[in-house]
Amino acid sequence: MSHTELESDRPAGQRLADERLANRELRSSRATASVIAAVLIALVGLYLLLEAALKAIGQPSWLADPEEVAGWLHQLPGNVAPAVLGASGALILLLGLFFFLQGVLPGHLHRHRIPGRRGVVVVDDEVLASSLARRARTEAQVTREQVLVVVSRGLVDVRLRPTSGIPVNADAIQLAVEDEVRRSRISPVPQVRVFVSSSGVVGQ
């Protein structure tokens, strides 16, 4: 069962608006990186503003004269130890790489969209995992602490430690979890992987 099937009775414009809303909810807005970048640029800009203003009114410079800085840049590989220059260059490169990746990567949040009758429904992966874990543990008849479910974009990973002496049927759990995934109707249907640990838990 897919989104389009369920929502086909809605008008196309509504579906498009919902799609836009959902995309905003499922991806990072990059607000944090933007604020960091803006503060960085503003601080550097303020310093340069001060020096430029001092130069404009003909006063001596505060920290460094722009012409001296230009001269220092011109002399570059010779006037700084290569290790220092290389290290600071690498640091700036890494900082740039961070901002570049923040700007270019899709930035998927750990959420899934499920079809809803009204509005756009977005579920944190943790909520999804806890519902799958509940299903897995009722199927295996173990306690809450014995099941660990991790949900990522394309994969549901179920890890189960059976009670010592009571065997657990991994296939049955696989089927149950798959059924629960199907019922939750998350849109890219993830693959389910069940791992039953060989060592059991005593005294549950």
Place this chain on the structure above:
Amino acid sequence: MNQTPRTLNRILITLLGLLLMLAGGTALALALVPALAGWWHAATAQAGANLQAVLDATTLPGQRDSWLWIVASLLLLLLVLLMIAWVAQQGKGRTGTIAADYDGDGAPGAVQLSSGVAEQALRAALLERDSILHATVTAFDYDGGGALRIRVVPRLGVSPQAVADEVSDLVEALDLALGMSFPVVIHLVAGARSRLVRADRVR
């Protein structure tokens, strides 16, 4: 759902990243490859000469420095102001008025619906449900109208589809009560609260 300028964010961050990578990469290359020093000296000497020529050309007679420094100061001031404006854009869009009707079928006056109406009604109804531990409702400006963002912390292990259906029911009831429908986002989150609640003992 808020009005964070996402495209602008990405464009500016990418630009800044590219600039820093260029600067850092140049410094790293100069440190690692001594042969590049000659090229760097030639290139910066050329650029410095050009810059000096421009500065000399813009220096008024009798003045010590070029008037370009004043222009640079103003441009930098503009840059700093733009950065402040950019920060101010992040995460804005919350509204106190979810709907307004200014013509009212020709009647005098205007009707405004505070977002508190929708927020309080939904919250009160949501908190009565057993499967829901906590809920917050916020109103946003969206596409020229109001929109609601419903943040729900479901009890651990409840089927998300069931919770979504319950919330949808309540939203539909609100639609009927208000006589209008807003775009709605229902967000099921795993809060610290759902983790702290005691596990059910029946198994």
